[in-house]
Structures are given as C-alpha cells and as structure tokens.
Amino acid sequence: MTISNLSSRIPGFHRMTTAERLEAVAAFSGLDGATVAQLGAPGNIDPHLADHMIENVVSTLSIPIGIATNLRVDGKDVLVPMATEESSVVAAVCNSARQCYETGGFVTSVSGNLMIAQVQLVGVPDPHGARLRILERRDEVAAICDGCDPMLVQLGGGFREMEVRVVPSLGGPMVVTHLIVDTRDAMGANAVNTMAETLAPSIERWTGGRVLLRILSNLADRRVARARATWPAEAIGGAGVRDGMIAAYHFAEADPYRAATHNKGIMNGVSAVVLATGNDTRAVEAGAHAYAARDGRYTSLTRWEAGADGALVGAIELPLPVGLVGGATKIHPTARACLKILGVTTAAELARIIAAVGLAQNFGAMKALATTGIQQGHMALHANNVAIAAGAVGEEVARLAATLVERRAVRQDVAVAELERMRGARTA
Known part of the structure; x- marks a missing residue:
C-alpha cells in the first residue's frame, strides 16, 4: 500500500487492520524495516533498557499508540503518533483536523527554546x-x-x-x-x-x-508554542453549532471549575504526543496549567471567536518544553520510531505539531459538548473496553459493544449478562 502525494487524508484508516495501518504509516513516513519491526513488536522495549531507565524495574506497561490523520500543519501534511489509554482521544483529533483541512489546517509559531x-x-x-x-x-x-x-x-x-x-x-x-x-x-x-x-x-x-x-522552572513561559485554525460554519454544522462552541469557551474562560476540565481535554491530546515521543508529560502538564493561571486566575488555554466571514476561529498558546535529544527521546526505540513518523528535525517543529493537536482536541470536545454531548461518541468507543473487561473475545467484542451502545447501557454488569445471553443463544 502506498499513500499518494504524502497526504494525511487516508480514507478508511480506522477500518484497516493494525498491520494495514502500520503499513500505511510506514509508506507515508518512509520507515525502514527495523523501525516497522520495532513498532510491530508487542512489548517493544528491551528488558535490559527498561532496567536502566528507572529503578526497581519488574515489568513494562504498554500503552496503545494511535495515529492521528488529517493534520496539515504549516502547509505540510503529518501523521501524529499519540500514546493514550483513553477512548475517543485519537478519533477526536482526526475528526477535528478533517473539518479544517480544506481551509489550510493549522498555522503555528513558537517563541523560542x-x-x-x-x-x-x-x-x-x-x-x-x-x-x-x-x-x-x-x-x-x-x-x-x-x-x-x-x-x-x-x-x-x-x-x-x-x-x-x-x-x-x-x-x-x-x-x-x-x-x-x-x-x-x-x-x-x-x-x-x-x-x-x-x-x-x-x-x-x-x-x-x-x-x-x-x-x-516548569513554567517555561519563554518556550511558548502557538497554533490557530479556521473551521467554516457549514463544515461544523452551522452558525448555531459555532455559537454554542463559543459559549462553551466563554464558560471556560470565566469559571475555573469549567476551565480545569476544558484544559484537561486539551492535555488529552498534548500529553499523548508528548508521551509517544518520550518527552516529560508531567513537566508539560505542570507548565501548561501554571500558564493558564499566569494572570492571577485559572482560565482557558484556548481562545475561540467568530471570524468576519462567520467561520469559527480557534487559537492556543501554551509552554511546550519538549526535546529530540536526551532522556527517553534518545534511548527509547519506540519514541525514536514515533519521531520518525512525525518527520521532525527540531524541538520547535515538534512543539508546533503538539500545539496543533491540542487545539484540535479542544475543538472536538467543545463541538461534542455543544451538540450531542460528550458521552455519545466517547461511550461508543469505550464500549469496546467494557466488552473486553466482561470477557468478550474475538468477534464477540464488536457484537457486545454494539449491543451495549444500542441499549444505552455501557456498564460492566450489563456487559456480563449480555455476554452470557449471547453465548447461551449460540450454544442453544
């Protein structure tokens, strides 16, 4: 499989098998066989290396790495690795980026290193x-x-x-x-x-x-990354959706109780890329939240407004002290593989892409909140986790998850009972 013209728009990417997705990413990023093998290895870290990264090692914890598609950053298409355990995070970035792709995607800048x-x-x-x-x-x-x-x-x-x-x-x-x-x-x-x-x-x-x-100091306010993007009103569901999203931003800007959750959603995307590239998630998170309170009260990291043509315009600014050399970014083979996928050559480039992901993540969360509510999409994806936890295997996972969503009861007790019913009907 090859990706023509190096476009991050990969139709049906979410429907591919894991192997097919890896093949598509390898073609896009020009990955060599060793890097593909590293990404394809289930544990993908040598025990000897793990034992020398931290103290008292007994095991490693594998976190899924998903690929955010559809991103165009400063005129260049990129595929973005995201390491996270939370359902719907990667999908939200893909969908958000797709809706502003035709208007040029994301424009970014950095204040320095x-x-x-x-x-x-x-x-x-x-x-x-x-x-x-x-x-x-x-x-x-x-x-x-x-x-x-x-x-x-x-x-x-x-x-x-x-x-x-x-x-x-x-x-x-x-x-x-x-x-x-x-x-x-x-x-x-x-x-x-x-x-x-x-x-x-x-x-x-x-x-x-x-x-x-x-x-x-982790308040790295001399190392700020910025991103902005434009979403046409017709691409997001009309002026009503746009105004609802702006009202959601106004809520976060005014109220620290809302701002904490608003910014946590942004960090869902930011921290996922930071983790995938072997950077320090705690440093980035601490700096971002401190930056959100730099004027004496805690508020939104993003800004949203209507443009002269009625489009929705979003912007984000946050400190992003990330690197390409030193620490896990240099020695963890999967982090190095993720950096190869991104194709970045400077820390500033990496920070710009992370800022774009944070803005896309925020767009996705606010649009869901302003329309169907956050649970509809999130729970549809979370249903797979509940099905697996209930004991479903193979094709049972998708069937059971679909049933839970249809019943609007994505709960462990319901999943266990429904799985028993499914298996009983199959053997009857």
Missing part, C-alpha cells in the same frame, strides 16, 4: 542590594553557565540572559536569580540544573547569603 533555572538565595540583610550585586556580575554568570556545557554552546545554545527578583515569602524576602538558557533541541532540564548548581557558590560569595534550591 529558552528555559529558566532558578537559584534561591536566603539570609541576606539587604536583599535589594544583593539583587544588584548579582546583576553586576552578568558576564561572569554567562561564563560560568556556558562553561558547564560547551557542546550546547557549539550548537548555538547556552546562556542568554538573567533576571533577579526579590520575592516576598512567609520566611521573609528571598532573592531569586533566573538563568535564561537556550537549550536548542533538548528539553534542557539537566543542562540548566547543572548551571544553577555550578553558579550557586559564586552567588553566595557575591552576596553573603545562603543558596538553597537550584533547579529549573
């Missing part, structure tokens, strides 16, 4: 004076930081700037130095943490204070 490390200083009698003494040493700070990672400097990264703040706290004022570092195609945690720890003794010497914490 800058990460922040914090050095906490306490015990100085003159915190404002200490702040200035640190700022006066900028060139020394730059030399110390760049000396920690000459390879990063050779690649065009390294120290860029510093900020020093006096932060009021329950224990009195503390002086906090921010080291702002270009980490290029690495997520950068190890690099900036090393710089902060190396710089600490100098800050103590310059100020007479005592350094405590020396670590990165």
Whole structure:
C-alpha cells in the first residue's frame, strides 16, 4: 500500500487492520524495516533498557499508540503518533483536523527554546542590594553557565540572559536569580540544573547569603508554542453549532471549575504526543496549567471567536518544553520510531505539531459538548473496553459493544449478562 502525494487524508484508516495501518504509516513516513519491526513488536522495549531507565524495574506497561490523520500543519501534511489509554482521544483529533483541512489546517509559531533555572538565595540583610550585586556580575554568570556545557554552546545554545527578583515569602524576602538558557533541541532540564548548581557558590560569595534550591522552572513561559485554525460554519454544522462552541469557551474562560476540565481535554491530546515521543508529560502538564493561571486566575488555554466571514476561529498558546535529544527521546526505540513518523528535525517543529493537536482536541470536545454531548461518541468507543473487561473475545467484542451502545447501557454488569445471553443463544 502506498499513500499518494504524502497526504494525511487516508480514507478508511480506522477500518484497516493494525498491520494495514502500520503499513500505511510506514509508506507515508518512509520507515525502514527495523523501525516497522520495532513498532510491530508487542512489548517493544528491551528488558535490559527498561532496567536502566528507572529503578526497581519488574515489568513494562504498554500503552496503545494511535495515529492521528488529517493534520496539515504549516502547509505540510503529518501523521501524529499519540500514546493514550483513553477512548475517543485519537478519533477526536482526526475528526477535528478533517473539518479544517480544506481551509489550510493549522498555522503555528513558537517563541523560542529558552528555559529558566532558578537559584534561591536566603539570609541576606539587604536583599535589594544583593539583587544588584548579582546583576553586576552578568558576564561572569554567562561564563560560568556556558562553561558547564560547551557542546550546547557549539550548537548555538547556552546562556542568554538573567533576571533577579526579590520575592516576598512567609520566611521573609528571598532573592531569586533566573538563568535564561537556550537549550536548542533538548528539553534542557539537566543542562540548566547543572548551571544553577555550578553558579550557586559564586552567588553566595557575591552576596553573603545562603543558596538553597537550584533547579529549573516548569513554567517555561519563554518556550511558548502557538497554533490557530479556521473551521467554516457549514463544515461544523452551522452558525448555531459555532455559537454554542463559543459559549462553551466563554464558560471556560470565566469559571475555573469549567476551565480545569476544558484544559484537561486539551492535555488529552498534548500529553499523548508528548508521551509517544518520550518527552516529560508531567513537566508539560505542570507548565501548561501554571500558564493558564499566569494572570492571577485559572482560565482557558484556548481562545475561540467568530471570524468576519462567520467561520469559527480557534487559537492556543501554551509552554511546550519538549526535546529530540536526551532522556527517553534518545534511548527509547519506540519514541525514536514515533519521531520518525512525525518527520521532525527540531524541538520547535515538534512543539508546533503538539500545539496543533491540542487545539484540535479542544475543538472536538467543545463541538461534542455543544451538540450531542460528550458521552455519545466517547461511550461508543469505550464500549469496546467494557466488552473486553466482561470477557468478550474475538468477534464477540464488536457484537457486545454494539449491543451495549444500542441499549444505552455501557456498564460492566450489563456487559456480563449480555455476554452470557449471547453465548447461551449460540450454544442453544
């Protein structure tokens, strides 16, 4: 099977067998035989590698990797691997992307690759004076930081700037130095943490204070990714659907109780791509939620409005500190295979695609909420899980799932009883 013109529009992709889908992805992404074999292996991680990734290893947990189709990002068609256990997440992105494909898909940008490390200083009698003494040493700070990672400097990264703040706290004022570092195609945690720890003794010497914490901030607001897209009103069901979705956004923008679930839905898509590529889901999630509260109250990560032509226009901004080198992105073979599918060559490209997926995910959730409700589509897919949990095998899974959906009773007790009835009727 070959995919013509490298289009992410693959008709019937969800109806293919697993092997057929993998073949289609391999053709699209030009994967070699070893990569295809890695993706096709049921466990797909060597026990020796797992034992050296974390401590006390006894096993591995395989999470399904689905492919989001229909995505066009900055004029280029991409297939996006998503690792998730939750039903309907991948389908929502596929459907959302399809509905804006003809209007150009997603347009993205990034603010840069800058990460922040914090050095906490306490015990100085003159915190404002200490702040200035640190700022006066900028060139020394730059030399110390760049000396920690000459390879990063050779690649065009390294120290860029510093900020020093006096932060009021329950224990009195503390002086906090921010080291702002270009980490290029690495997520950068190890690099900036090393710089902060190396710089600490100098800050103590310059100020007479005592350094405590020396670590990165996961509020990576110097590493923001953005995406926008347009959905014609007729493509999504008309002006009524559009206005209902905008009202749903207004709810999330105004109310933190709604915003928490609204943003969780966005992160369903974001975290699935982050996980598939071996990046740090917890860092990305922490930064995104902190960014949603950056103005003093927790609110939506997305913005939705009606364009001049009546179309629905959506946009997203969130920190995306992801990398292509270092950590699991470099050593986990399946993460490397997923990066090959994406075809990205820089961390910025990866962040742009993830932002587009987050916006698509949000569109799908809001459209469902504003029309049929979230459960209709979600429960139809979740019914398969319930059927398997009840003991269904082979062709029984699809039959039992369809029955549960038809009865509007996607429940474990109903599934068990219905499976017994099905089997009894077959043997009668």
